[in-house]
Amino acid sequence: MPRARAVVSLLKKEERAGFMGLGDYEDSYEQDLKKRITRIQNELESAEKDDESLRTLRHRKGFSLISLAGYTNAGKSTLFNAIVNESVEAKNMLFTTLVPMTRALDLGGRKALLTDTVGFIEDLPHWLVDAFKSTLDEIFLSDLILLVVDASEKPETILQKLSTSHDTLWDRIRGVPIITVLNKADLVNESELEAIMDHIGYMAPNPVFVSAKKGTGMAALKDEIIKHLPPWCFCSLSLPNSEKGMSILSWLYEEGIVHNVEFGEQIFLDYEARTEIISRAHALLEPQEAQRSE
Ligand SMILES: Nc1nc2c(ncn2[C@@H]2O[C@H](COP(=O)(O)OP(=O)(O)OP(=O)(O)O)[C@@H](O)[C@H]2O)c(=O)[nH]1
Ligand SMILES: [Mg+2]
Known part of the structure; x- marks a missing residue:
């Protein structure tokens, strides 16, 4: 946060020096950033509370914990809803009321808590991604991570985002399996899908192509999830x-x-x-x- 502030004030100085008329623009930029920071702080606070409840509730009654992770706009929340719609919700309303972004699901007889998370912010340098480490805590508690990427982006962009995500997760997850969910497959044709896999395959463990919006690929994703839940x-x-x-x-x-x-x-x-x-x-x-x- 202090570094973000420093960047904004540097921007201000530069703009004052060069472009006298742009004061309004820079102020609204700063305000936007402040609003965004407040929103994220609120989300982080509620995530911390959720985290505490999850920590105490996880594994009780046999629930495995699954988190959706990935950059902002990858389609995590859309996928969250698609998985919830495709699945039987476990009859344990306790979790649903305690943790708003978590649903208790029955996946082929296995009970799981699926949690949506705040996305990594797009186009931020790695040092700022580090500032999001506390929101990642719930991801670190997981038994399984669904790393969601937007497959309609350029393969180089997907690769770069996967690489940053793995860097961020790697130290802390210690052997927790990752399923790479290549979302928005509806925007990509067959040969592009192949090109993507050629480019990113080595960075994409357990890949599954889906369209969360259209609901395609959901059965394959569910199978993959069940396969990787802890035995x-x-x-x-x-x-x-x-x-x-x-x-x-x-x-x-x-x-x-x-x-x-x-x-x-x-x-x-x-x-x-x-x-x-x-x-x-x-x-x-x-x-x-x-x-x-x-
Ligand atoms: N074409 C297409 N669009 C999708 C798909 N899934 C999500 N989207 C769109 O992508 C945008 C972002 O989706 P969200 O689910 O809000 O993304 P998110 O990862 O939750 O984003 P944050 O909460 O900011 O981290 C929305 O406009 C969705 O409608 C998909 O499978 N196909
Ligand atoms: Mg979301």
Whole structure:
């Protein structure tokens, strides 16, 4: 922000020196920029609140978190609506009311929270993209990122935007899969699509062409999403009926879906969770304490 201010005041100085009559223009430019900054600050504030609720809610009841990321105008919000329209909304209104830009969806039996995000601003240098790092926090919490690009732009532009996006995300997402959604395919013909892929292929993991506006390519996108959600497994487990067993049980309630519990000398349960959680539950038990069958 201070750097943006500095740029504006430099612009002002230059304009004063060179073009005496342009004061009105520069003021309205500055005002536009101020309005934009205020809007973004508001969006960032609400994103921070959302972030907190997502942090506590994610994975509870078995939801995976999917974020839409990408430059402004790529079509993220249009795609968000298209995916929501194509999917069954999970009957958990809690999320819908808590987090306005998030919807709870049922994707082929897997439950997911899909979140729209504030776009990276077009044509800004990388140091200013850095200023948006806090809005990216919700993206960093994700299990899967849909990186949306406007396929109707020049291949060099798409490549440049993908490259900046990957730079911005790379350090923090640590192995979170990315699906490259090449949106606005309705504006591009077959041979142009091929030319785009030739140009950007190496920078575009798991590419899918869609038109969010027309609703084409949505089935392929959904398949790709389901394919890349973190794996969940059903598992049966017996825990010692002790303080330690109870604390593991309550942790599993937090992290997965417990279908069935029987308390006796041991605690027997059937549950569903990410494979990573299942391994951690077993690691917490002594080998003779855990009996596992999947
Ligand atoms: N032709 C075409 N236009 C699209 C498509 N998807 C989105 N658009 C248009 O692209 C413009 C931007 O769409 P948005 O969904 O608002 O883009 P966004 O990525 O959410 O933008 P920010 O919220 O600013 O980050 C709108 O005018 C949309 O109607 C598409 O598949 N085809
Ligand atoms: Mg949007």
